[in-house]
Amino acid sequence: MTEKERDILLDLLTKQATEGLSVAESKQLAALEGSDDDSFDLAAAAVMLAEFEPVEELPSHLRAKIAADAPAFVDQNAEQFLPKDESTIPAPDRKTPMFAWLGWAVAAAAVVALTLNITMTRFGVTEVARRVDPTPTQTPMSPAEAFDEMMAEPGMTVAKWTPAAKEGDMAHVTGAVVWSDKQQKGYVKVQGLPKNDPSASTYQLWIFEENQGDKTPIDGGTFNISSDGQVVIPIDAKLTAKNPSMFAVTVEKPGGVVISKREKVAALAKVETSVPPNA
Amino acid sequence: MPESILKRIANGDSAAVADCLNAYGGLVYSIARKLLANEADAEDAVQEVFIDIWKNAGRFDPTLASETTFIAMIARRRVIDKIRFASRRISTDAIEDMVSEPGDKGHKLIETVAEAKEAAEALKMLRPDQRQVLQLYIVGGMSHQEIADTTGIPLGTVKTHARRGLLRVREVLGLGGTTDFGQKEAAL
Incomplete structure (x- = not known):
């Protein structure tokens, strides 16, 4: 490594550990030898631990969602150490990394490749490692990216938001909702909802579908609007939703309600079979 | 274990x-x-x-x-x-709260996490302006520019303080890393 490269590496590792890197800087760092050096980030984390006391508990609804999502990832960890044929090797599923996971992802790919090599060589199969694509795959998508990806997939339930009222501060709501029965997940993209004071009210999503009927739609989670721009929110369905016919957003008391009185409906999104996938 | x-x-x-x-x-x-x-x-x-x-x-x-x-x-x-x-x-905490004397807040983590205690000790070794910059980054969540604007320290000096401060903490914690950046970088 040249002196200049060493200085660049030092600057980028410092910046990564303090204010973070841009996408271009992440790529620049990933190209340098020593880019997987965690010592600056670990040092910054230690300073953080020295400087503040964690006082907030993980909210129960958030904990439940994280726990529900975890097996999909944790189970994969176990599978990485089992013999696999080519068809079970996970395909790259991500686009440009938002920060420097490159070293981690390459290391993970190398572990898979090594495991496959050892296992398959034992059974007389050769040249397995070359089948593993070392492209970085590990950065989770943002809700906006996940929304776009689902919208591009075939077979999704898609609906466009329309205002519930023609006049007033909610008369210009636009956006769309995408939902997958199979994956039991979806996202709301919405623009034009007024900012709310979370201490006074919250927005709540409802899913009208065939299991529960129209009288008792499924709670799709609460959310708040803190800016004028477009927001993308993961749907947090509390029950299994099947074949949704409509989505609705209501204004409720902080924390949301179990059954909405539907006194203030902000927006509706009826599922139309004619809605194109990329609406 | x-x-x-x-x-x-x-x-x-x-x-x-x-x-x-x-x-x-x-x-x-x-x-x-x-x-x-x-x-x-x-x-x-x-x-x-x-x-x-x-x-x-x-x-x-x-x-x-x-x-x-x-x-x-x-x-x-x-x-x-x-x-x-x-x-x-930008943290709603007062600047004075973010840059107080390290380790003086009686945090439980300092007692239970070795690196937290060592980091507090390392912060004490830094020059006050270096420590201030590091605290504003890490506790205040500020950017280079925001720290320069808030403290009046020139932008280039803010970056140098961050670099040297982190190198010193890294050194005290024994985090060698994969690259030798030399002792002179961490010199105060």
């Missing part, structure tokens, strides 16, 4: 998920709430942090750092990434 939570997760033990959330859920959530302006951003970040943890548990090296520090590192990385794309938060 019981197997670490992260090791169990790396081995695909789903039962370790609850243990991880019990042990570190509050820490991750607190970091997100500390640095992000609104709750929705913080909740998104927390979910993404735990996905990062599930995927990267196998990278945890107990000879380098404790689980707590490793998880705080993953959380900071994700939250900083989020800050770049969300509403940046």
Whole structure:
């Protein structure tokens, strides 16, 4: 490594550990030898631990969602150490990394490749490692990216938001909702909802579908609007939703309600079979 | 000695998920709430942090750092990434609270996490202006420019303080890293 490269590496590792890197800087760092050096980030984390006391508990609804999502990832960890044929090797599923996971992802790919090599060589199969694509795959998508990806997939339930009222501060709501029965997940993209004071009210999503009927739609989670721009929110369905016919957003008391009185409906999104996938 | 939570997760033990959330859920959530302006951003970040943890548990090296520090590192990385794309938060804490004497707040973590105690000691070794800059980055969630604007320290000096401060903390914690950046960089 040249002196200049060493200085660049030092600057980028410092910046990564303090204010973070841009996408271009992440790529620049990933190209340098020593880019997987965690010592600056670990040092910054230690300073953080020295400087503040964690006082907030993980909210129960958030904990439940994280726990529900975890097996999909944790189970994969176990599978990485089992013999696999080519068809079970996970395909790259991500686009440009938002920060420097490159070293981690390459290391993970190398572990898979090594495991496959050892296992398959034992059974007389050769040249397995070359089948593993070392492209970085590990950065989770943002809700906006996940929304776009689902919208591009075939077979999704898609609906466009329309205002519930023609006049007033909610008369210009636009956006769309995408939902997958199979994956039991979806996202709301919405623009034009007024900012709310979370201490006074919250927005709540409802899913009208065939299991529960129209009288008792499924709670799709609460959310708040803190800016004028477009927001993308993961749907947090509390029950299994099947074949949704409509989505609705209501204004409720902080924390949301179990059954909405539907006194203030902000927006509706009826599922139309004619809605194109990329609406 | 019981197997670490992260090791169990790396081995695909789903039962370790609850243990991880019990042990570190509050820490991750607190970091997100500390640095992000609104709750929705913080909740998104927390979910993404735990996905990062599930995927990267196998990278945890107990000879380098404790689980707590490793998880705080993953959380900071994700939250900083989020800050770049969300509403940046300049901490609502007073500057004086962010840059107080390190280790004087009686934090429980300083008693229980070795690296936290060592980091507090390392901060005490820094020049006051270097320590101030590091605290504003890490506790205040500020950018280079915001620190320069807030403190009046020239931008280039802010960056130098950050670099030398982190090198010193890294050195005190015995985090050699993979590249030798030389002793002179850490010199005060």
